[in-house]
Amino acid sequence: MIAFNHVTKQYNNTAALDDVTFKVNPGEFVSIVGKSGAGKSTIVKLIIGEERPTHGRILVGSNEVNKLKSDELPRLRREVGIVFQDFKLIPTKTAAENISFALELAGRQQHEIENLVPQMLDMVGLADKADNFPNELSGGEKQRVAIARAMVHKPAVVVADEPTGNLDDFNTQEIIKLLLKINEFGTTVILSTHSRHVVDSINKRVISLSDGKIISDEEKGKYTIL
Amino acid sequence: MATTLARIIKYGVQNFLRNGWLSAVTILVMVLALFVFNSLVIFNFLTDSASFALKDKIDISVYFKEITGEDDILKVGKNLEALPEVRAVEYISKENALKIFSDAHKEDVVISSALEELGGNPLLASLNVKAKDPNDYDKIASYLENSSFFAAIEKVTYAQNQLVINRLAQVVNALENVGISVVIVLALIASLVTFNTIRLGIYSNREELGIMRLVGASNKYIRGPYIVNGILYGIIAGVLSLVIAAPIVSLASPYLSAFMPDVSLSNYFYGNLSKLLGYQLMFGMLLGSVSSVIAVRRYLKI
Numbered sequence: 001m002i003a004f005n006h007v008t009k010q011y012n013n014t015a016a017l018d019d020v021t022f023k024v025n026p027g028e029f030v031s032i033v034g035k036s037g038a039g040k041s042t043i044v045k046l047i048i049g050e051e052r053p054t055h056g057r058i059l060v061g062s063n064e065v066n067k068l069k070s071d072e073l074p075r076l077r078r079e080v081g082i083v084f085q086d087f088k089l090i091p092t093k094t095a096a097e098n099i100s101f102a103l104e105l106a107g108r109q110q111h112e113i114e115n116l117v118p119q120m121l122d123m124v125g126l127a128d129k130a131d132n133f134p135n136e137l138s139g140g141e142k143q144r145v146a147i148a149r150a151m152v153h154k155p156a157v158v159v160a161d162e163p164t165g166n167l168d169d170f171n172t173q174e175i176i177k178l179l180l181k182i183n184e185f186g187t188t189v190i191l192s193t194h195s196r197h198v199v200d201s202i203n204k205r206v207i208s209l210s211d212g213k214i215i216s217d218e219e220k221g222k223y224t225i226l
Numbered sequence: 227m228a229t230t231l232a233r234i235i236k237y238g239v240q241n242f243l244r245n246g247w248l249s250a251v252t253i254l255v256m257v258l259a260l261f262v263f264n265s266l267v268i269f270n271f272l273t274d275s276a277s278f279a280l281k282d283k284i285d286i287s288v289y290f291k292e293i294t295g296e297d298d299i300l301k302v303g304k305n306l307e308a309l310p311e312v313r314a315v316e317y318i319s320k321e322n323a324l325k326i327f328s329d330a331h332k333e334d335v336v337i338s339s340a341l342e343e344l345g346g347n348p349l350l351a352s353l354n355v356k357a358k359d360p361n362d363y364d365k366i367a368s369y370l371e372n373s374s375f376f377a378a379i380e381k382v383t384y385a386q387n388q389l390v391i392n393r394l395a396q397v398v399n400a401l402e403n404v405g406i407s408v409v410i411v412l413a414l415i416a417s418l419v420t421f422n423t424i425r426l427g428i429y430s431n432r433e434e435l436g437i438m439r440l441v442g443a444s445n446k447y448i449r450g451p452y453i454v455n456g457i458l459y460g461i462i463a464g465v466l467s468l469v470i471a472a473p474i475v476s477l478a479s480p481y482l483s484a485f486m487p488d489v490s491l492s493n494y495f496y497g498n499l500s501k502l503l504g505y506q507l508m509f510g511m512l513l514g515s516v517s518s519v520i521a522v523r524r525y526l527k528i
């Protein structure tokens with residue numbers, strides 16, 4: 001379960017989030033929709049403790065994130081799979097090594113890793129790019145490696161911050177299908193996007209965000225921001 | 227646990243190899259630092275041997291009156307040996323004194339013939355006393371003056387060249403202090419340059435450090451490979467700096483022996499090679515790993 005309770009995040013004089021309250025139950029699929037600058041990435045950063053809220057409480061599973069100390073953050077972050085908007089692939093590791101890294105952190109054995117990584121690369125259509133470094137991959141390819149890394153260790157929650165931003169229609173549909181599939185198997189998915197097309201095709205809960213405020217929160221929602 | 231350690235070591239070696247140029251430059255800088263450290267050890271050895279050789283030439287001789295028996299003299303010798311300031315006491319009998327004297331003046335016709343004419347042995351038995359510290363001769367002299375056997379003593383002489391030797395020893399001491407200070411400052415500078423080189427290398431990896439934190443790596447797991455990296459630098463640089471020092475020592479050693487015949491730099495170097503290597507490795511690995519830890523720390527705050 002993830003819960004934001006009257007969360008405000010103030011950067012200098014801009015309020016990136018303003019008194020935001022919502023709750024995501026285990027197994028849910030939630031799209032967070034909003035224009036650029038609405039506060040979507042800020043929500044992601046608060047979930048993994050990359051930023052701290054100015055006010056309010058944030059719960060992720062049994063963790064009260066706003067109270068975690070620096071050395072307690074790694075454990076939280078391993079429980080959540082994050083697809084970062086800017087990918088955040090480790091530049092000195094190949095595609096396969098980036099994915100392995102998440103499994104290592106999850107404490108998996110080497111033989112397991114050797115099995116899972118090629119499967120995952122195959123699933124995101126990058127079997128032939130396993131040994132390429134991030135700077136040898138296109139934006140869309142990097143994004144798919146980031147997605148593979150976020151879900152390979154089967155975390156209870158996957159948070160994807162505009163994971164289709166760099167993909168063409170075909171790859172976008174593939175990624176959305178992938179997210180829906182892991183959600184079917186029980187993973188909680190939080191998807192941030194600014195794409196009407198994406199949101200309307202999913203037909204699940206939608207939280208709309210504008211200027212840091214929640215303007216609507218609907219089951220089976222549609223893209224409502226003008 | 228074992229897997230984690232194995233992975234940390236694997237990544238340390240991998241970083242080292244993938245950043246070949248950076249590793250080479252860091253090692254080069256570190257070799258310079260270790261080379262300075264080496265000079266410190268060798269310089270210390272040289273000044274120590276020089277001042278020891280000089281101080282060893284200082285002594286006092288206690289001459290006993292004709293009538294004093296050998297047993298009594300030896301007893302005084304025992305008493306002197308028991309003093310904490312005394313390093314060695316040597317007994318020189320009348321006969322030995324004569325032999326030493328005539329050997330020393332074999333070539334001198336006047337003295338030889340004078341001795342012959344004299345017939346007997348005009349020389350006195352003596353105890354030759356060496357102190358542990360040349361500053362303690364005054365103490366030993368005053369002990370003698372206040373002792374019960376003062377009556378048996380004819381005279382106490384400092385070696386004739388004592389003053390000169392003392393001055394020289396002071397010069398060597400001063401040289402040692404100045405030299406060591408200079409070398410320590412150089413070693414500090416070299417260490418700082420090494421630290422900075424390692425820091426720059428890690429600075430260029432800062433993005434990676436932040437990402438690892440964000441995907442849930444613990445600080446230990448992030449830091450580990452860099453420590454391994456630093457240790458590798460230390461090992462390679464330690465061995466290299468000795469490999470470079472060896473021919474220099476072999477070349478310089480004969481020249482130094484010309485000044486100080488008792489001192490052999492190359493014997494010292496090769497005799498203590500394992501110890502020197504140990505110091506180098508320790509210093510190098512410490513410098514490498516501590517620098518890495520400090521440099522990485524600031525990127526783990528995210």
Ligand SMILES: Nc1ncnc2c1ncn2[C@@H]1O[C@H](COP(=O)(O)OP(=O)(O)O)[C@@H](O)[C@H]1O
Nearest residue numbers: 011014016034035036037038039040041042043
């Ligand atoms: N580090 C920061 N410092 C100052 N302002 C920031 C920072 N990060 C985000 N903001 C501001 O907060 C607001 C929300 O940003 P963000 O959450 O990245 O939006 P989104 O992901 O929806 O595009 C924006 O106005 C942005 O300029």
Ligand SMILES: [Mg+2]
Nearest residue numbers: 040041042085
């Ligand atoms: Mg964003």
